[in-house]
Structure formats: structure tokens, C-alpha cells
Amino acid sequence: MYQLKGVTKRYMRGKNPVDALAGVDLTIEDGGRLVIQGPTGGGKSTLLQMLGGLDRPTAGTIELDGVDLARLPESRLTKVRAESIGFVFQSFNLIPTLTAQENVETALVPLGLGARNRRERAAEELESVGLGDRPNHLPSEMSGGQQQRVAIARALVKRPKVLLADEPTGNLDESMRDEIMDLLDGLWKEHGLTFVMVTHDSSLARKAPRVATIRKGKVTVTENAAA
Template sequence: MYRLSGVTKHYRRGKQTVAALDGVDLTLADGDRLVIQGPTGGGKSTLLQMLGGLDRPTSGTVELDGTDLAALPEARLTRVRAETIGFVFQSFNLIPTLTAQENVETALVPLRLRAADRRERAAEALASVGLGERAGHVPAELSGGQQQRVAIARALVKRPKVLLADEPTGNLDTATRDDIMELLDTLWREHGLTFVMVTHDPALTRRAARLATLTGGRLTLTENRADAS
């Protein structure tokens, strides 16, 4: 379970202090699915970074299963990210010189698994996103949708508890977007993930059973929306 209490994040911009997050309170149960919308600069990506332990709040607490991520030493926080949290980004962030198989295996390196175990788990993850036969291809030999599937496999190969996605369909056409969202929804259900996604796409926010709007660093929630998917 996530529990955020009074989370603020301030940045310096020249002589001004900008509040990216302003007293955010949020509770997410295990297995929840939350979609976050809002204007550019409203704090969406900052909130996702807090949930993922990629940044620390100026004040407030970000608890995951009772542990305040903001209070952890960096080495332990890195371990939590490596074992518990998967990330999917708009830009895929694949290493261009590595094959799909090798890109997925990179997520397992911090876990210090044997090479054979890394290969086996990466192959299983690629098969789960429909790319088992493309494991030997480098990113330039894959379509945008296939590259995002590799990125999703890389996030899931760790067998995380949490999946965080920042505009995961932002670089994709409409048909590919729908394919990727269907895949993410299926994986969320099958793996019992806590799934949080940031998006600007109204077609995706309309599907949300639980929707958050972040504007000027302040969060409002709409619960129990009808799922249009």
C-alpha cells in the first residue's frame, strides 16, 4: 500500500520557488489502478517520481508498505526500486546497441542473478508481451509499439509489485496506443500490480476507474468512474 501525506516538492527557478507538489495526500491499496491527468507543468511527473523513489519530497512522507521512501538511505532506496518498482516511459529508454533480450536483462543486473537465470526470465518476459520471436533484434529493427513492449517487458521482468508509467503511449499512433493499453491492462490484472499511469490522452482518462487530476501541484480524485473500456 502507498500512503502519501502532505507531500510537497519545491524547485528553485531563478529567484523564484516553484511548488511542483503542494500538500498531496493519496492512498493506494495493493492492486489499485490510478490514472493521473493534468496540464503540462502541473506536477504529474514529479508525483510519479515520488512514488518511484526517483526524487525526494521537500516535506511530507511517501510510504510504501509502511516504509517512508523519502527517509531511506540511497543504497536501500536503490534496492527497493530494483526489486519492487517497474518503470515505463514515453521515450522507451532502450539501449540502441543491445538486443531486446539484452535490454530486458539489464533490469535484472542489480538483483545479482546468475546469467542463465537472467536469460530465462528475460525470454519469459518478452514472450509475455508477444515478442518472443524478436528477442535478437536491436531497437532500430523494431516498430515503436514493439519497442514499448520491450520496455514493458523490462519493467516486468523484475516481477515488481508496482508499475509506474509516464505517458507510455505518447509516441504511438492510435491503433498502437490501444494495443499497448490493452496489454498493460491485461498485465495489471494477471500480475495483481499496483498500476499508476500519467497521461494527457483523453481517450485513456475516459477508461479510468480511478482518476486523479493534478493542477498547480494540488491533487483531486474522482472515485468509481464507469470504466469505458
């Protein structure tokens, strides 16, 4: 479970301080699904980075299973990210010179698994996202939707408890957007993931059970009974 209390992130814009997040309190239950929305530059990605331990708050606490990510030494924070948190990004972030199989395997290297174990788990994960027949394809040889499937496989191959997605359908057309969201929804349910997604797409937000809206650094959470 995530428990955020008084989370503030302050930047300097010239000589003026700007709060991207201002005293955010938020709870995300294990296995929950939350969509984050708000205006461009309004703190959505900042909040996601805090949840993933990619950035630290100026003030406040961000507890994951009782451990404050904001106070962990960098070595322990790196271990938490490697073992417990999967990331999916709008731009896929695949290594262009590596095959689909090799890109997925990269997530397992920090876990110290042997080469055979890495190959087997990566192959299984590619199969689970519908790319079992494309392990040797480079990113340039795949469509945007296929590249995002590889990125999802890479996020989940380490079997994390948390999946964080930053505009995962932002570079996809409408039909491919729906395919990727159906895949993510299925994997969320299958693996019991805690799933947090940033999106500007209101049609996706309406399908989520909870929506956190950020405005002027403040977060308002609404429950969607129809989801």
C-alpha cells in the same frame, strides 16, 4: 499500499519558489490502478518520480508498505527500486546497442541472478508481451510499439509489485496506443500490480477506475464508476 501525506516539492524559478506539489495527500491500494492527469508542467511526472523513489519531496512522507521512501538512505532506496518498482517511459529508454533480450536482462542484473536465470526469465517475459520471436532484434530494427513492448517486458521481468508508466503511449499512433493499453491492462490484472500511469490522453483516463488531477500543486481524486 502507498500512503502520501503532506507531500510538497518546491523548486526555485530564478529567485521565486514554485511548488510543483503542495501538500498532497493520496492513498493507492495494493493492486489499484490510478491515472494522473493535469496541465503540462503541472507536476504529473514529479508525482510519479516521487512514487518511484526517483526524487524526494521537500516535505511530507511517501510510504510504500509502511516504509517512507522520502527518508530511506540512497542504497536502500536503490534496492527498493530494483526489486519492487517497474518503470515504463514515453521514450522507451532502451539501450540502442543491446538486443531486445539483452535490454530486458539489464533489469535483472541488480538482483544478482545468474546468467542462465536471466536469459530464461527475459525470454519468458518477451514471450508474454508478444515478442518471443524477436529476442535478437536491436531497437532500431523494431517499430515504436515493439520497442514499448520490450520496455514493458524489462519493467516486469523482475516481478515488481508496482508498475509506474509516464505517458507510455505518447509516441504511438492511435491503433498502437490501444494495443499497448490492452497489453498493460492485461498484465495489471494478471500480476495483481499496483499500476499508476501519467497520461494527457483523456480517453485513456476515462477507462481508469481512479483519476488524480493535479492543478496548482493540489491533487483531486475522482472515482470512475464506468471503468
